[in-house]
Amino acid sequence: MAMRVAFRCVSANFAAALPLRSRVVPQPVYRLSWPRTLTTSSPLSSALKFTDKHEWVRVENGIGTVGISNYAQDALGDVVYCGLPEVGTKLNKMDEFGALESVKAASELYSPLSGEVTEINKALTENPGLVNKSCYGDGWLIKMTIDSPAELDELMDEDSYEKYIKSIEN
């Protein structure tokens, strides 16, 4: 209990130094750091991790599968085209790796991690709507290697992401 309080103070101080988005980020950062000591969130876990740009990544056997969240697909509207990179493309975390075009707008995609593209979802060529219908399943976008597993720790887990969504909706 004491440790939890101490952690909260530390992260609050840390959060005060963050620019602009400090109103939103502190809670997820705190939640990511502390549960790590209790549960294994190692790169071998297949739990979903989320970026604040609404991409998710699921890691299995050292390969990350990337897609967009339900919140993102809903905000985008019906996807009509998926512009994805070539296999072999090297990406740094936050690099733009493609774009989705929906009836609402063109929207760029940003890589959650650093790594190399190993596969792209060819089913989206004929059926871009899979991104809407099954954003966590058949509507995945790319698979990639993971150059830096520590980057996963910077992402939000499902609970934190849910809370993040609630905060930005208000």
Add this chain to the structure above:
Amino acid sequence: MIHFGLHVSRAMFARVAFAACSRSAQCCTYVRSCSRTVFTLGPSRGAVLRSLSSDVFENLALEDWLHNNLDLSEEGHALLLWQNAPVVVMGRHQNPWKECNVGLLREKGIRLARRRSGGGTVYHDLGNLNITFFTSRKRYDRARNLQLVCSALKAVSPRLDVCATDRFDLLLNGDFKVSGTAAKLGRTSAYHHCTLLSNTDRRALSAVLKSPYQGISSNATRSVPSPVMNLTDQDPALSCELLITAIAQQYAHQYCLEPSIALLDPTDENTLPGIRSTTQEMLSWEWVFGKTPKFDVSVSLKVADAIVTLCMNVKNGIIDTCSLELPATWPYWEAGAELQSLLTGSRFCAGDAKLLSSSLLRSCPQTDGVQDRWRDLCEQVASLM
């Protein structure tokens, strides 16, 4: 502070002109923050901007620059008004050969550009006004923006029958499109832009937006063709200059801004650092043609009394695979493999194809019309691009 009412007579517009400032003064200031350039909006958190250029690549770069650099925190927003000299502008994921007559554009010296936003292909000239609404992602609202445009139009032309559709087009008299919309959602900000046909050359528009190219299969996004009309067909007073004033005034009124338009020079690297390299990117072959989603071309070309089949797969604008089938009786038949090999790996570009063919034609036997056949074939191949 001058307040503009919603129903202002046309005569008043001529007298109460918008104060155009040639430097970014009250409405926005340029500030450098950390390592990122930030164009901050003044206390009113809004600005009306106008481009001094009619070059499509400079203007697309300006729009991109503002999208990336405008500080839209605390409900910031901006309006950009711009016009282009004759050009065809495609959506981000479109195929130019499916959308327009690329050869005719080349012939007439009409430029071809690709936007960063989605949507379909349009023709711009100085009789068209482009309007971009910059907001945060949260405040992105195309319907609200189009309502503003309609209000502005009705303020200067009260009997005008103009309304927005659920595809975010603006229709005149219920039937004719005078405006089309496209948009881009970025990390934290968004923009919605639309055209507005004041007095565009409709004959040129129809001619260039008709694709003659056959045999292309692609999953690129397609335009939805619509019959169009100019606003001046209905009300001759609705020139681009009047539209600019009307829309700027409506925006300033709606968002309680100072009635001034900041003029921006998209070639000014001091005020807009990095804009020159964006302009270069927008006009590069790699962006305009190279970003075309992969497509296949499969055609049967008639040369004299023979049929030649050509199949190509094009990725990033480059011919990835090429197969040419010549009939067995085709003269100098062995050069078919050479042409196939020359085309593979080269750009899907008429100019490049002509250059490659000329080297082949030089080695062609000069007898019995052999050169003529090969020349005809090479010209037809180039005309596919």
